[in-house]
Amino acid sequence: MKILHCLSTREFAGTERHVAELTAFQARSHDVTLLLESQTADFRTGGDIAHHIASAVRIVRADWRGYLGCLARLMYGGSFDVVHTHLGQASIRAGALKKAGLTGKTPVVGTLHNAYRGRSYGGHDGLICIARWQQADLPTQWAERHALISNWTIPSRLDAQQRAVVRSTFRQKHDIPQDAFVICTMGRLVPEKRFDLLLRAWKQAALPVDTYLVLIGDGPQRSCLERGYVVQDRIIFAGYSTDAPAVFAAFDGFVLSSTREPFGLVLLEAMAAGLPVCATAAGGALDILGHDPACLVRPDDVDALSAGLRRLRRQSAQVWDLSSYDLAEQARKTEQFYHRFL
Structure with a gap:
C-alpha cells in the first residue's frame, strides 16, 4: 500500500x-x-x-x-x-x-x-x-x-544500569540529592497546561524537604512561571528535553495538571517508566486511568491537585498494565x- x-x-x-x-x-x-x-x-x-x-x-x-x-x-x-x-x-x-x-x-x-x-x-x-x-x-x-x-507507548529499552545512570546524571546536573523524591511534569509551557496551578498546588501541599518538582519543557509562559520561583521551593525548570521518554528514569512520580489533554501521551510514557501518577480527570486521561480513579483529580482545582501531590509523595514505583496501548x-x-x- x-x-x-x-x-x-x-x-x-x-x-x-x-x-x-x-x-x-x-x-x-x-x-x-x-x-x-x-x-x-x-x-x-x-x-x-x-x-x-x-x-x-x-x-x-x-x-x-x-x-x-x-x-x-x-x-x-x-x-x-x-x-x-x-x-x-x-x-x-x-x-x-x-x-x-x-x-x-x-x-x-x-x-x-x-x-x-x-x-x-x-x-x-x-x-x-x-x-x-x-x-x-x-x-x-x-x-x-x-x-x-x-x-x-513504546517500552523503554533501557536496562536497570542505564536507568540508574540517567537518574544519577540528571540529578547531578540539576543539584538534586540522589536520595530525593522527585516529581516531574512535562509539556509546553502554555496556559492550557496549567503549570501556574501546579506551582500553587505545590506550595500549598507543603511536602517534605526531600521532595522536588521538575518541570521539563519550554514555552512562552516560562519567564512568567519562573518569576515567583525561589530555591527554597525546590522547583527546577529543566527546559526542553531531547531524550524523552528515557528521562523519566530520573524521577519518582509524575503529575499532569492540564485543563484537558486530548490524549495524554506524556502520561502514558510516565506510566511505562513505572512511575506513580496524578492527572486531571479530563480528556484522554479518563481513558488511560479510568480503572484507577484514585489517580485522578478535578481539573482547575488547586486544593484537589495539592491533595493529589501529597498522595503521590506516598507512592512507590508501579507496574501498569499497558497492553492495550x-x-x-x-x-x-x-x-x-x-x-x-x-
Missing part, C-alpha cells in the same frame, strides 16, 4: 512523536511518504520531527510552491492508495483538494489529535479519534465513518480503517 501522511507543524511534541512512530512502523511493510513544511524546527527549543523519522520513510518538504502546491502535486493522479492527515493545517488543505476533485478516488482520512472542527475535516472520508471524548463531540454524519484508535495493534487497526474506504 502507498500511504501519504501530511503534517504541517514546526515543533516536536506528542503529535509529531505519534506521526514519527506510526510512519516508521508502517514503512516496514508499506511504501510511506511524509509531507512536511520546508522548515520543521521549533525556533525556541530546536525540536524537529525530521530528526525522528525512520530512514525507510520518504520525506518530502514543501518548496517554492508552498505546502498546498506540493500536496496537490503529490495527490494529483491518485498515485497514493490513501492520504492520512494530522492536525488542522494539513487537514484543511487536503480536504480542500478532495472537495475540488483533485484527488481522484484516493480516500482522505485524518487523525484527530485535538477537537473536531468541520472546517478542518469536513472534506475527509474518515476520521480516527484517539480518545472517547472526541467521539462524543463528533457530528452525527460521522457515526459510520470514524474509529477509536488510541495512541500507544501497543503500537503494532494500533497500526493494524489503522490499516483496517484505511481498507474501509479503498
Whole structure:
C-alpha cells in the first residue's frame, strides 16, 4: 500500500512523536511518504520531527510552491492508495483538494489529535479519534465513518544500569540529592497546561524537604512561571528535553495538571517508566486511568491537585498494565480503517 501522511507543524511534541512512530512502523511493510513544511524546527527549543523519522520513510518538504502546491502535486493522479492527515493545517488543505476533485478516488482520512472542527475535516472520508471524548463531540454524519484508535507507548529499552545512570546524571546536573523524591511534569509551557496551578498546588501541599518538582519543557509562559520561583521551593525548570521518554528514569512520580489533554501521551510514557501518577480527570486521561480513579483529580482545582501531590509523595514505583496501548495493534487497526474506504 502507498500511504501519504501530511503534517504541517514546526515543533516536536506528542503529535509529531505519534506521526514519527506510526510512519516508521508502517514503512516496514508499506511504501510511506511524509509531507512536511520546508522548515520543521521549533525556533525556541530546536525540536524537529525530521530528526525522528525512520530512514525507510520518504520525506518530502514543501518548496517554492508552498505546502498546498506540493500536496496537490503529490495527490494529483491518485498515485497514493490513501492520504492520512494530522492536525488542522494539513487537514484543511487536503480536504480542500478532495472537495475540488483533485484527488481522484484516493480516500482522505485524518487523525484527530485535538477537537473536531468541520472546517478542518469536513472534506475527509474518515476520521480516527484517539480518545472517547472526541467521539462524543463528533457530528452525527460521522457515526459510520470514524474509529477509536488510541495512541500507544513504546517500552523503554533501557536496562536497570542505564536507568540508574540517567537518574544519577540528571540529578547531578540539576543539584538534586540522589536520595530525593522527585516529581516531574512535562509539556509546553502554555496556559492550557496549567503549570501556574501546579506551582500553587505545590506550595500549598507543603511536602517534605526531600521532595522536588521538575518541570521539563519550554514555552512562552516560562519567564512568567519562573518569576515567583525561589530555591527554597525546590522547583527546577529543566527546559526542553531531547531524550524523552528515557528521562523519566530520573524521577519518582509524575503529575499532569492540564485543563484537558486530548490524549495524554506524556502520561502514558510516565506510566511505562513505572512511575506513580496524578492527572486531571479530563480528556484522554479518563481513558488511560479510568480503572484507577484514585489517580485522578478535578481539573482547575488547586486544593484537589495539592491533595493529589501529597498522595503521590506516598507512592512507590508501579507496574501498569499497558497492553492495550501497543503500537503494532494500533497500526493494524489503522490499516483496517484505511481498507474501509479503498
